[in-house]
Amino acid sequence: MIQVKQVNHTFLIGKKGKEKKVPVLKGLSFDVKQGEIVAIVGKSGSGKSTLLHTIAGFMSPEQGSITVNGQETANLNETERAAFRLNNFGFIFQNFQLMPGLTAFENVELPLKLKGISPKKRKASVGQMMDKVGLTEVGDHYPNELSGGQQQRVSIARALITNPPILFADEPTGSLDSETEQDILLLIQNLNKTLGVTFVMITHDEEVASIAHRTFKMRDGELVKEDVL
Ligand SMILES: Nc1ncnc2c1ncn2[C@@H]1O[C@H](COP(=O)(O)OP(=O)(O)O)[C@@H](O)[C@H]1O
Numbered sequence: 001m002i003q004v005k006q007v008n009h010t011f012l013i014g015k016k017g018k019e020k021k022v023p024v025l026k027g028l029s030f031d032v033k034q035g036e037i038v039a040i041v042g043k044s045g046s047g048k049s050t051l052l053h054t055i056a057g058f059m060s061p062e063q064g065s066i067t068v069n070g071q072e073t074a075n076l077n078e079t080e081r082a083a084f085r086l087n088n089f090g091f092i093f094q095n096f097q098l099m100p101g102l103t104a105f106e107n108v109e110l111p112l113k114l115k116g117i118s119p120k121k122r123k124a125s126v127g128q129m130m131d132k133v134g135l136t137e138v139g140d141h142y143p144n145e146l147s148g149g150q151q152q153r154v155s156i157a158r159a160l161i162t163n164p165p166i167l168f169a170d171e172p173t174g175s176l177d178s179e180t181e182q183d184i185l186l187l188i189q190n191l192n193k194t195l196g197v198t199f200v201m202i203t204h205d206e207e208v209a210s211i212a213h214r215t216f217k218m219r220d221g222e223l224v225k226e227d228v229l
């Protein structure tokens with residue numbers, strides 16, 4: 001589903017004229033199979049988020065190739081890449097990034113609205129999705145009326161409402177207490193099994209990595225270890 005081949009990336013850091021080259025991704029190669037949960041672990045600054053941004057096509061690596069669903073993303077122009085992201089990827093973040101002025105239901109509905117789906121179809125799909133993630137009771141609550149765990153459920157539902165085959169999660173439980181973290185991890189496992197969604201999770205938390213089928217460890221821009229569950 002995802003092939004990363006010999007990816008290198010360097011950032012230029014510092015004042016103009018005196019920039020320093022800092023290699024952040026160093027010859028990374030790995031693949032992610034359809035239906036897998038993969039965790040990328042490593043200390044802060046090891047290059048995890050940069051790797052995710054390159055796979056998701058928010059930035060192009062200096063060297064190497066990334067192929068998703070048979071498509072080499074570097075070969076797409078800006079507009080094509082945005083469309084490719086929309087059709088293939090869902091994203092969830094540590095801080096949820098919900099729209100504060102929309103209810104839980106409306107947040108989940110938004111991607112369908114943007115896609116021009118009719119209100120009747122939207123209502124049916126969102127209703128089903130809210131059920132799957134256990135939010136039926138709180139659909140009319142605003143984000144600030146929800147617990148952290150509930151907010152992450154809303155963001156997961158919103159990410160999956162358009163049926164993307166791949167979901168990226170950058171520290172998905174980073175701002176949750178350990179009990180709520182377990183709830184969210186169970187939900188991710190359940191969605192992986194029932195919907196077949198491929199999950200690529202970035203984390204420095206061993207609990208999170210424990211649900212992955214495979215774990216890649218990064219250190220200073222390199223993959224140093226692969227663990228299979
Ligand atoms: N846009 C950028 N410009 C310059 N340096 C960056 C940029 N983004 C990240 N870095 C540097 O790249 C390294 C890896 O960062 P990052 O990928 O965010 O690591 P992680 O997610 O593992 O904490 C860090 O040293 C960071 O300072």
Ligand SMILES: [Mg+2]
Nearest residue numbers: 045048049050
């Ligand atoms: Mg990061």
